[in-house]
Amino acid sequence: MAHIILRLFVFSCCVWFSRCELYDGSSCVLQSTGQKGICKLIVECPEAIDGIRKGKFPQICTFVGTQSVVCCPQKEEAASTTVSTTTRRTSNRKTGEISASKCKEYQQYIWKVEANPTLIIGGDDIVTYDCPFDRQELIVGGTPAQRREFPHMVQIGYDGDSDIIWACGGSLISDRYVLTAAHCLEDRSLGFAEHARMGITDLEDEDHMQEFRIQQRIPYPEYEEPSHYHDIGLAKLNAAVQLNTWVRPACIHNQYSIQYSNSIASGWGRTDFAGQESVYLLKVTLQMFNQQKCNRTYKSQAGTNKLRDGIKDDIMICAGSSTDLKDTCQGDSGGPLQVYKGEDKEQSCLYDIIGVTAFGKACGLAKNVPGVYTRVSYYVKWIEDYVWP
DSSP, X not given: OHHHHHHHHHHHHHHHHOOTTOOTTOEEEOTTTOOEEEEEEGGGOHHHHHHHHTTOOOOEEEEETTEEEEEEEOOGGGGGGOOOSSOSSOOSSOTTHHHHHHHHHHGGGSOEEEOOTTOEETTEEOEEEOOSSOOOOOOSEEEEOOTTXXXXXXXXXXXXXXXXXXXXXXXXXXXXXXXXXHHHHEETTXXXXXXXXXXXXXXXXXXTOEEEEEEEEEEOTTOOTTOOTTOOEEEEESSOOOOSSSSOOOEEOOOSOOSOSEEEEEESOBSSTTSOBOSBOEEEEEEEEOHHHHHXXXXXXXXXXXXXXXXXXXXXXXXXXXXXXXXXXXXXXXXXXXXXXXXXXGGTTOEEEEEEEEEOSSTTSSTTOOEEEEEGGGGHHHHHHHHOO
């Protein structure tokens, strides 16, 4: 009963004070005292728990599933490490350093094949990295993905009336975090993203599938629906993923420049504008479009609350096809736009995530109409401070 009363109280506070736009890690101010605070899960805020015991309700920032995120008083001695609304924590390390290190760590989960055991150097067998899929040239054309080609691919699901509705994509970037679009974390009609599954290519073959609850949803703080800007977010899983050759994090591209003129998008979305979603993971190779051409495509939205300043090259990537009806579509949102990591043996099977599928125009109905992807390199610092604090 006490829990129900608290939920009702919290709901009224969210409506009255409009506090529900805050997230775990946001800065906040306690209305009762004017003291600065940080939004934290209630279980991580002893002051809030102590207050409840004394009959004093905490100030609510938002909810993570059924858990309350409260404005937790900030201790004076911690004032120098205030968490801003754009990062969860701050660090002195170089941007991109930790994600590059983790990328090398994830190489160990590429399928390894021992060479001829008679060839021994220093008493150890020679081990080579055998890519579990045929690496293809980046040419235009959509085809079914090969098994284990995209071990970082994640499906994001929502609670339906009788079953889970899988309606967005994402990319595994660590053993606990999925990179996706901010608009996928809370869908207008489906509600909060609650589930994540990975390790599958064919949705009817669940032999290597791993499924998790989403414990925490973290949209980029500057994302404000219905705006298309900063449409990127993180989903924290309720448990660590078992990493293997079927489920392996992708790398994060941390430079603005991209050496490829083409890239690959992947997902289980619709195969045409009015079609059914695919039961098999599909990939499509797309060419990069420059900002000027992309702006001409979306000039009708420029100046609106969706795209007030047009296409912004520092935070967006445009990709599509000038020769074929190739594009991402409904159900692909949040999924990756990616390029090959490197040319050396140890990294030849790894992908760099350069973009997150954000929005487009009537997927694949016309040539020369690129889709728009959130440029990941702009957000590396924010991602790293959350995923590897």
